[in-house]
Amino acid sequence: MGTKEDALRNNGTVPSKDTQKHISTTGSVSASHKRTQIKRKSNHNHKNLKQLFMLSFDALRERKTRSILTILMVVAGGALMVALNGMSAGVADLISKQLNFLAPNILFVSPGQINFRGGPASPSTIVFNSEVVNRIKSLPYVQDIIPTYTAQLELDAQGNILTTPVLAMDASKLHLISPSLQLVPGSLVQPNNPSGMIVGDSIANPPGKPGFVQVGQNIKGTYSFTDKTGKLTQKSRSFVVNAIMEPTGNSYIDKAVIINLATANSLFQKAGKYDQMAVVALSGDVVDTVQQEITNLYGSNNIGVTTPKAILKTIQGFQGGSSAFQSGIAFITLLVGAVGIITTLYTSVHERIKEIGTMKAIGAKNKFILSLFLTEALLIGILGATLGIITGIAGAYLLTSAAPAGGPGGGGGASHFAPIFVPSDLLNVWLLSLLLSIAAGVYPAWKASRLSPLEALRR
Numbered sequence: 023m024g025t026k027e028d029a030l031r032n033n034g035t036v037p038s039k040d041t042q043k044h045i046s047t048t049g050s051v052s053a054s055h056k057r058t059q060i061k062r063k064s065n066h067n068h069k070n071l072k073q074l075f076m077l078s079f080d081a082l083r084e085r086k087t088r089s090i091l092t093i094l095m096v097v098a099g100g101a102l103m104v105a106l107n108g109m110s111a112g113v114a115d116l117i118s119k120q121l122n123f124l125a126p127n128i129l130f131v132s133p134g135q136i137n138f139r140g141g142p143a144s145p146s147t148i149v150f151n152s153e154v155v156n157r158i159k160s161l162p163y164v165q166d167i168i169p170t171y172t173a174q175l176e177l178d179a180q181g182n183i184l185t186t187p188v189l190a191m192d193a194s195k196l197h198l199i200s201p202s203l204q205l206v207p208g209s210l211v212q213p214n215n216p217s218g219m220i221v222g223d224s225i226a227n228p229p230g231k232p233g234f235v236q237v238g239q240n241i242k243g244t245y246s247f248t249d250k251t252g253k254l255t256q257k258s259r260s261f262v263v264n265a266i267m268e269p270t271g272n273s274y275i276d277k278a279v280i281i282n283l284a285t286a287n288s289l290f291q292k293a294g295k296y297d298q299m300a301v302v303a304l305s306g307d308v309v310d311t312v313q314q315e316i317t318n319l320y321g322s323n324n325i326g327v328t329t330p331k332a333i334l335k336t337i338q339g340f341q342g343g344s345s346a347f348q349s350g351i352a353f354i355t356l357l358v359g360a361v362g363i364i365t366t367l368y369t370s371v372h373e374r375i376k377e378i379g380t381m382k383a384i385g386a387k388n389k390f391i392l393s394l395f396l397t398e399a400l401l402i403g404i405l406g407a408t409l410g411i412i413t414g415i416a417g418a419y420l421l422t423s424a425a426p427a428g429g430p431g432g433g434g435g436a437s438h439f440a441p442i443f444v445p446s447d448l449l450n451v452w453l454l455s456l457l458l459s460i461a462a463g464v465y466p467a468w469k470a471s472r473l474s475p476l477e478a479l480r481r
Contacts, residue, residue, distance in 0.1 A: 099356030100410020190286030209265030399463025
C-alpha cells in the first residue's frame with residue numbers, strides 16, 4: 023500500500039517529480055525572459071531619454087542667440103525675485119536686531135497719537151511738563167521716567183560742520199534705554215555739567231569724516247529757529263565732548279548727541295515743555311499694563327504710547343507688504359520670460375516643419391515630438407532657474423556691499439545689513455522658474471506634435 027502522496031499523484035492531484043522539474047525549469051525560463059524584457063525596455067527608455075536631451079540641446083545650440091536671450095529672460099525674473107527676497111529679509115533682521123538693543127521694559131510716550139512716519143498724527147491738548155511726569159511716575163509698575171527735549175543742532179568742530187539731532191535728558195539714565203551701552207576710553211558722563219555733551223558713534227564717525235570729534239574737544243552748537251516776528255534767529259553755545267558712545271546698533275542714540283536738560287531748556291526755549299518721555303516699567307512683562315494705564319489716564323487721542331515690540335510689529339507689517347509687492351514685480355518678470363519661451367519655441371516649430379515631417383515619416387510618434395519640444399523648454403528652465411539663483415545671490419551681496427555702511431544720514435557700521443537667503447525660498451523660486459518654463463513650452467510642443475507628416479514635407 024502506497025503513501026498518501028503516491029495516491030494523490032496517481033489521481034493527478036500532485037504532479038510527478040518529472041512534471042515538477044519541468045514546471046520549475048519552465049518557470050525559471052519564463053521569469054528570466056521577463057527580467058530580460060524589463061531590462062531591455064529600461065535600456066530602451068534610457069536611450070530614448072538620452073536621445074531627447076541630445077536632440078533638444080542641439081536644437082537650442084543651433085539657435086544660439088535666440089536661446090541665450092530666452093534663458094536671460096528667465097534668469098532676470100529669478101534673479102530679481104531672489105535678490106529682493108534676500109535683501110528684504112536682511113533689512114527685517116537688521117531692524118529686529120536694532121530694536122532688541124532697546125530695553126524690553128521701555129515705553130516711548132509723546133503728545134498726540136504716535137505716527138511712525140514722524141510727528142504726532144493729531145494735535146494734543148496735553149503739555150508734557152513736570153506735573154505730567156510726576157503723575158505717570160506714580161502709576162503702578164512704573165520704575166522711572168526719562169523726560170526729553172528734542173531739537174536739531176549745527177555742530178562746528180574746528181571748521182567741520184555737521185547737523186545732528188539732539189536728545190536733552192538725564193545722561194545718568196541712558197543705560198536704562200540702552201543696557202549694553204559702552205563708552206570709548208577716556209569718556210566721562212557728567213549729567214549736571216551744563217556744557218557737557220555725549221556724542222553718538224554715528225556723529226563722532228560720520229561717513230567720509232571718521233574722527234569728527236574727540237573726547238575733550240570743544241565744539242560750537244548753533245540752534246536756528248523762527249522768532250515771534252517770523253525772523254530766522256540763531257543761538258550758539260560752546261560744548262565740551264565729555265563722552266563718545268561705542269556703536270550700540272540703536273539709531274535712536276547712535277545718530278544723536280545728548281546734552282543737559284537745563285541747558286536744552288534755555289537754548290531751545292522749551293519753557294519746561296518736554297517733547298517726549300521714556301517710561302521705564304518694572305519689567306517687560308508689565309509693559310502692556312503700563313501702556314493701558316497711561317492711555318486710560320490721558321486718552322488715546324491726546325497721548326501716544328508705543329513700545330519696541332509695537333514698532334517692530336508695524337515695521338514687519340510694512341515690510342511684508344513691500345516684499346509682496348516686490349515679489350509681484352519679480353513674478354511679472356518671470357511671466358515675461360515665459361512669453362519669451364513660447365515665442366522662441368513657436369518660431370522654432372515653424373522653422374523646423376520639414377524636420378518634424380521627416381522624423382514622423384521615419385516612424386517618430388506624436389508623443390516623441392511632444393517630448394522633444396517640452397525637453398527644450400525644460401532645458402531652458404533648468405539653465406535659466408539655476409543661473410537666476412546664482413545671479414540673484416551675487417547681485418544682492420553686491421548691492422548691499424555698495425550701500426553706505428550707516429545708511430542715510432548716519433555713520434558707523436551698526437546699520438549695515440547683509441542679505442539673508444532661506445534654502446526653501448531659493449528652492450521655491452527655482453521650481454517656479456522651471457514650472458513656468460515647462461508650462462510655456464506646452465502649446466508649441468502640442469502644435470509640433472499635431473503636424474501631419476505629408477503636409478510638413480510639402481512645405
